[in-house]
Amino acid sequence: MNSVIIENISKSYGDVLAVDDVSLTIEKGEIFGFIGPDGAGKTSLFRMLTTLLIPDKGNATVEGFDIVKDYKKIRSAVGYMPGRFSLYQDLTVEENLHFFAAVFGTTIQENYNLIKDIYVMLEPFKNRKAGKLSGGMKQKLALCCALIHKPKILFLDEPTTGVDPVSRNEFWDMLGNLRKEGITIVVSTPYMDEANKCDRIALMQKGKIMETDYLKNIISRFPRKLFAVKSDGMFVLLNELREYQFANSVFSFGDSLHYSDSRENVTKDNILEYLNTKNHGNISIEEIEPNIEDCFMDLMSK
Amino acid sequence: MKRFFAFVVKEFKHILRDYRTLLILFGMPIAQILLFGFAITNEIKDAKIAILDFSKDNVTQEISNKILSSGYFLLYKNLNSIKDIEPAFKEGIIKEVIIFEQDFSKNLSKSNLANVQIIADASDPNLANMLIGYTSSIILDYQKDLSSGKSLPPLINTDIKMLYNPNLKSVFMFVPGLMAVILLLVSAMMTSISIAKEKELGTMEILLVSPLNPLQIIVGKVIPYFFIALINYIIVIVLAKFVFLVPINGSFALLVLESILFLITSLSLGILISTISNNQQTALMISLSALMLPTIILSGYIFPIENMPLPLQIISNVLPAKWFIIIVRGIMLKGVSFSYIVVETLVLVGMTLFFILLSVKKFKIRLE
The missing domain is CATH 3.40.1710.10 (abc type-2 transporter like domain)
Structure with missing residues (x-):
């Protein structure tokens, strides 16, 4: 069963092509992540799926409803959390929740079990104005408000942007729990490390989907061997590796460089050999498993 | 209906929690009428x-x-x-x-x-x-x-009589205009700002992705301001009548009905402004420059329309306030009955319908 079916959708603003011929399907009950940098077209895609924008080309259905013709039905069926905090700052936590429950024709009590885990964390602040909450709390409240009418599918546009790492983890745990309730969760994020919290992901760049699959499948398709390289002079090392005739890509990752080689049967000794001619101290080379960022970089360079 | 009710309650909360705006909303009419009544006068004294x-x-x-x-x-x-x-x-x-x-x-x-x-x-x-x-x-x-008392004819006999405002009290002149300006300010400006605010803060996005329909959103926005404007209107009338002793020579009921008509005109104008502005600042600028300024200067509020150059006289016809001021002066000062202000009333009704139709056409059920 599919929750969302997107067929060849495009959207442009003037000359800027925001979403470029995107097609994919999202299954019922999965956590699907759109991962890509700012300006990749994630928000435009979300707004089309939530009926806020009309695509220039192509069509899509959400829960079986056409996003243009059946927009009213979609609007009652989905929960939507925009990228920007969009609750009423001058209303309290409880009032916001009450308002959104009433707007969707339900009550807090009716669907309390769905939001219970999240709401207990908010409860001590229930009489505080929403504008005075911390970033993480705001996101939790926004999630509660998007959930209160028990939507079949939840669209979360960059819910963890600007939120501290602890709150981010908590937030993903909550999404994991919601998945158990059978709610399809479509989420977008610029953080690559959140990819492993999703069931399936789509890597997005400049309006195009570069790859859609399970994370491990995407990683297994990484075409080359990858090494983590370190030495005393990291900056010089970066330049020298880039000058190496067999180098495919060299990127800086935290305290090491991720180096991929264009040769098929390369070993770390080959690289060591080259670097030894260059006068480096404390060289360490290790073959590693690529992570999602490596894959993204690789796909981007294509 | 429950949905709509929740929306109206939310609107009232927004208004009641914004103390500063509330103070301006209720303080301004009082300040204005006192200013015009006492300080700014066209009368000569000493x-x-x-x-x-x-x-x-x-x-x-x-x-x-x-x-x-x-x-x-x-x-x-x-x-x-x-x-x-x-x-x-x-x-x-x-x-x-x-x-x-x-x-x-x-x-x-x-x-x-x-x-x-x-x-x-x-x-x-x-x-x-x-x-x-x-x-x-x-x-x-x-x-x-x-x-007088002499057999000779009077040397010159000029009869000067100040019609309708025998004492040339300027407050009599200003009150009708003031009503128009206050009703316009509260209804048109505040409504347009409040709708634009939802767009600016991004809450319109979630309101759109909800079962609320545009009509519920608009009417829900308008209702609180309708009441606030009505309260303001009552304050102005009471001050005018009991502090400045402005007469209400015509029917009070007619005056109130005409005022409610103008109130609806202003509200529909506010909605129209909000459909073309995406943030509060734009809404404010449009209300102030395209609405308030022409209303104060061109509607006959302060300066008589007859003294204006012809092009401005023609332009003044598109201002709802001009027609409302004629109506109010007619009822309050001249004590005319409805038959004398039918045309003006019909003009206001026509304008209102036009604004509402246009806003419904322009209201966006999506983001663009």
């Missing part, structure tokens, strides 16, 4: 004048006394020669000099003709006009007194 009397006989004395006892003028000094006039004006205190010719009384009784000259400081032309008007009417009045 204008300082100088008198140059070459004759110094009993007639000039009587005329002078009559002028000075009118309450409009205050004698600042007596002048002795023509040369004193210029310096007296340059002092900047006196606004007018009255000059009686030599042998004033003799001339009057001998040849039935005596000359008095009035010189006014026309750097403020309106004031100068009024001063001269007041002075000459007092002199004419004296002339009439003089001629």
